[in-house]
Amino acid sequence: MAVPKFLQSALWSYDLSKMDAGNKDDKRIIIEQVLNYGIWEQLKWLTN
Numbered sequence: 001m002a003v004p005k006f007l008q009s010a011l012w013s014y015d016l017s018k019m020d021a022g023n024k025d026d027k028r029i030i031i032e033q034v035l036n037y038g039i040w041e042q043l044k045w046l047t048n
Helices: 024-037 040-047
Strands: none
Touching: 024 040
8 A cells, every 4th residue: 555645754764666555664654653753634534
């Protein structure tokens, strides 16, 4: 599953085209980065 482009600001050090939102390791990175660096819209996406 592709990672949405609007998460790029929270995942600034990662190449979204190489990430998979369905991959267990990538999920951990996405959650961690959004919680640490995300904006409100990204946090809402994470919890939906």
